[in-house]
Amino acid sequence: MNTSLSTLIATVKSNRRLAILGAATILALALAAVLKSTNSEDATSRLSYPPPSDRWDIGTPLEGQDLEIAQFVVDTLNLETQAVVDPNARAEWNKRVAPDYSSDLLSGRYTGGMIGRMVRVQDGPQHSSFTVEACEYNTPGKYFIEENGSLNALDFDRTPFNYLVAWTTAESASGEHPDNPRWLLWATALSGGDLKLCNSVRPTPYLRIVPTTSAGK
Structure with a gap:
């Protein structure tokens, strides 16, 4: 296998790993955002009591x-x-x-x-x-x-x-x-x-x- 072909294969593999890592990172961030939103909604619901009626x-x-x-x-x-x-x-x-x-x-x-x-x-x-x-x-x-x-x-x-x-x-x-x-x-x-x-x-x-x-x- 010549040097150019080896370099091309290595580059493809590297880019594939980066793409997988990038996708995983995006998925993790999206999940964190959903959990944060859910927790925020839960906190809001816990505090959504009616105003005082003195x-x-x-x-x-x-x-x-x-x-x-x-x-x-x-x-x-x-x-x-x-x-x-x-x-x-x-x-x-x-x-x-x-x-x-x-x-x-x-x-x-x-x-x-x-x-x-x-x-x-x-x-x-x-x-x-x-x-x-x-x-x-x-x-x-x-x-x-x-x-x-x-x-x-x-x-x-x-x-x-x-x-x-x-x-x-x-x-x-x-x-x-x-x-x-x-x-x-x-x-x-x-x-x-x-x-x-x-x-x-x-x-x-x-x-x-x-x-x-x-x-x-």
Whole structure:
């Protein structure tokens, strides 16, 4: 066999090996992409729980300015629930809260829901400020979504909370700084509220429902 023919055969064999290796590499990459896509879809399905459904109302008879203030807090907290999925609600909510007001709900890591009821309005710690006392009930059940998609049930019931509201021209979370005062939700804090009062306006039926993902429906 002459040198040219030997060289040609060696080149063909080498190219064939390269073609086989190339095809194997392409196949491996394609398989990895499919597995990655599948894993991503699985992770998405694990986390595709419905948005939180917290609901707020007024649980006791209030009148005049007390009713106005309590209704402001109710409307603001209901907007917060909507703001999880609605940018317009988020923009409106930002106009009603102080820049430092903290919202765990807007992290997107909660599902299920609770019911909150305003029960009392009292003078706040500063001029033109008021404390709105609310009772929070863990029904139908609120859950934190862990990184792996599992649910961690929150542990609270009939918890008294205080919401501090001010009649002020201070800047809101939206950056607005009006010339005329308006209500602004300033802060929240646990209170040593009246559990008997919370018991008296406890919602019925008191359901507990574990949310399911859209993949599990």
